[in-house]
Amino acid sequence: MDSLLLGVELTEWVGYLAMTVLLISFMMKNVIKLRIINSVGCLFFVIYGVMISQYPIVITNLAIILINLYYLLLKKD
Numbered sequence: 001m002d003s004l005l006l007g008v009e010l011t012e013w014v015g016y017l018a019m020t021v022l023l024i025s026f027m028m029k030n031v032i033k034l035r036i037i038n039s040v041g042c043l044f045f046v047i048y049g050v051m052i053s054q055y056p057i058v059i060t061n062l063a064i065i066l067i068n069l070y071y072l073l074l075k076k077d
Contacts, residue, residue, distance in 0.1 A: 011051045018044030035068040042068070 022041030028034035042061040049057030 011048065014044060014048045014051060018042075018048050032072065035072050039065050039068045039072075 018041055020041075021037060021044060025034050025038035025041055028037060042064045045061040046058050046065070049055065049061065
């Protein structure tokens with residue numbers, strides 16, 4: 001499943017993508033944009049966690065996605 005791209009395994013690329021998107025989310029001034037981009041980063045971390053069979057990563061990031069969805073969809077202040 002892990003093929004090399006520029007000498008780096010696909011799994012590693014997914015991890016780097018997740019890290020990058022998550023870091024970008026924290027540069028957002030708009031809280032809604034922050035939560036959306038943060039959720040995308042967390043989704044990539046969920047995929048990464050599954051790929052490397054590290055379920056604490058999966059559980060933590062799924063929880064963060066649910067918290068973000070709660071504030072985006074249900075909690076309208």
